[in-house]
Amino acid sequence: MKENKESFELELIDADEDFNERRIYDSLSGLFNRDGFFQTVRKKIQDTPKQECVMICFNVRNFKMINNLFGIKKGDEILKNIGDILKKRDKFGDVSARFHSDNFSIFMTKQSWLDNPLEDTVTEIENLVNTSNYHLDLVVGVYMVKRGNHSIFDMNDKARLAMKIKRSSGNSQFHFYSDNMMNKVRHQEEVIAEFDDALKNDEFILFLQPQFDGDGNFVGTEALARWDRKHTGEILPPSRFIEILEETKRIHRLDQQIWEIAAKQIKKWENTKFKDVSISVNISPEDFECINTQAFFKDLIERYQIDPKKLHLELTETAIIYSPVKFENFVNEMREAGFILELDDFGSGYSSLNVLKNLNVDTIKLDMVFVRGLNNDERAQVIMGSVIEMIKKLGMDIIVEGVETRGQLDTIKKMGDVHYQGYYFSKPLPVSLFEEKYGDKL
Numbered sequence: 079m080k081e082n083k084e085s086f087e088l089e090l091i092d093a094d095e096d097f098n099e100r101r102i103y104d105s106l107s108g109l110f111n112r113d114g115f116f117q118t119v120r121k122k123i124q125d126t127p128k129q130e131c132v133m134i135c136f137n138v139r140n141f142k143m144i145n146n147l148f149g150i151k152k153g154d155e156i157l158k159n160i161g162d163i164l165k166k167r168d169k170f171g172d173v174s175a176r177f178h179s180d181n182f183s184i185f186m187t188k189q190s191w192l193d194n195p196l197e198d199t200v201t202e203i204e205n206l207v208n209t210s211n212y213h214l215d216l217v218v219g220v221y222m223v224k225r226g227n228h229s230i231f232d233m234n235d236k237a238r239l240a241m242k243i244k245r246s247s248g249n250s251q252f253h254f255y256s257d258n259m260m261n262k263v264r265h266q267e268e269v270i271a272e273f274d275d276a277l278k279n280d281e282f283i284l285f286l287q288p289q290f291d292g293d294g295n296f297v298g299t300e301a302l303a304r305w306d307r308k309h310t311g312e313i314l315p316p317s318r319f320i321e322i323l324e325e326t327k328r329i330h331r332l333d334q335q336i337w338e339i340a341a342k343q344i345k346k347w348e349n350t351k352f353k354d355v356s357i358s359v360n361i362s363p364e365d366f367e368c369i370n371t372q373a374f375f376k377d378l379i380e381r382y383q384i385d386p387k388k389l390h391l392e393l394t395e396t397a398i399i400y401s402p403v404k405f406e407n408f409v410n411e412m413r414e415a416g417f418i419l420e421l422d423d424f425g426s427g428y429s430s431l432n433v434l435k436n437l438n439v440d441t442i443k444l445d446m447v448f449v450r451g452l453n454n455d456e457r458a459q460v461i462m463g464s465v466i467e468m469i470k471k472l473g474m475d476i477i478v479e480g481v482e483t484r485g486q487l488d489t490i491k492k493m494g495d496v497h498y499q500g501y502y503f504s505k506p507l508p509v510s511l512f513e514e515k516y517g518d519k520l
């Protein structure tokens with residue numbers, strides 16, 4: 079009887095251990111799971127509290143593609159292979175885990191970070207798949223743990239944040255956490271939380287930046303959004319909200335409102351000195367994904383009974399690269415309906431001369447990178463001069479953006495007959511100030 083009871087207890091303990099094992103290990107990769115990782119890291123830090131350390135999170139860019147292209151079985155096999163590669167770092171004392179799907183974490187001492195380059199491990203993982211249609215690519219966030227009190231969750235969150243946040247520059251595969259990132263995330267969250275009310279309360283307003291010909295005559299305006307954030311008293315520029323709204327698929331709601339305000343303004347000016355003034359509005363590439371832009375603009379001029387020639391539509395090259403056919407249809411349909419089409423930021427990114435070949439827009443807006451490069455640089459001047467000549471030969475108008483000095487204006491004037499938009503002439507202005515300043519010039 080006694081014996082039976084003992085073996086029963088023994089079994090229980092066995093089962094319990096097995097249960098514990100499963101609780102701290104990830105069955106697919108054989109690495110620790112989330113709980114196992116936190117327990118082990120905690121112990122490691124308690125054992126050597128004076129060690130400087132590094133927390134890393136990584137995932138596979140677009141892991142869905144692997145499952146789509148090669149099947150879920152192959153996806154699982156790759157996750158297992160990643161586990162095997164990470165296990166090789168056990169001998170350095172590193173702790174590795176798979177939290178879920180393709181999300182992995184590694185904790186290591188600063189010494190191990192310096193002695194055993196993570197780049198080698200990343201390259202070995204990336205070499206697991208390298209076919210003509212898919213190359214495995216890791217996104218790695220790194221938090222160099224600072225002295226002081228931390229929770230392990232917090233360290234891991236910081237590495238994860240660094241992994242997730244889009245870097246503004248550089249293309250290194252390692253993204254290092256900085257306190258600035260936390261501010262950025264907080265700001266993003268605020269924008270998202272406040273957006274609906276801000277839109278409802280008309281906190282998004284138009285600033286107008288005038289455009290001029292070479293003799294300084296005023297020829298048109300561009301509408302640039304500003305957020306008049308009532309509860310903080312700040313006026314935020316687009317760099318503080320446009321990208322966030324694009325990434326979270328909200329930009330079309332702002333743009334529709336801005337286009338509406340612009341149309342209303344054109345209508346308001348109808349029997350005034352400003353009756354011939356055009357307003358250019360910006361269209362985000364994301365707008366094409368979310369709304370029927372053609373229908374919206376046609377309806378807009380119908381509702382306000384305004385001349386479409388006064389509403390200029392600015393597109394960026396990114397829109398063309400997203401979907402060339404959609405873009406071409408948009409341009410053709412809108413020109414047919416009487417709108418003036420402009421290509422914004424030409425030269426800032428992916429510009430290729432082929433874009434110009436297939437393009438049927440009225441105006442090209444040369445990005446300010448051209449003007450920035452001009453100062454005493456003859457080659458830059460030759461390039462800009464030739465671009466202007468070529469665009470003119472193709473029968474399109476040109477607006478040069480970002481002219482800030484008399485010297486720049488004089489240099490560009492020699493290159494051809496173009497229009498200008500830049501701080502040298504005027505910064506973007508609230509509508510009332512714009513009317514005050516330019517009413518007499520019309």
Ligand code: C2E
Nearest residue numbers: 302303315316336360361362480481482499500501502506
């Ligand atoms: P953009 O359409 O290329 O507009 C020109 C930007 O250059 C404006 O910045 C303008 O203030 C700035 N700028 C003009 N002249 C000069 C100059 O001489 N020097 C310098 N340093 N800057 C100059 P802003 O108003 O901050 O707008 C930035 C960008 O945000 C715009 O670039 C446009 O892409 C986007 N944006 C603005 N309003 C809207 C909007 O209503 N909808 C969408 N989707 N995007 C918008």
Ligand code: MG
Nearest residue numbers: 300360392422
């Ligand atoms: Mg623009």
Ligand code: MG
Nearest residue numbers: 422423443479
């Ligand atoms: Mg521009």
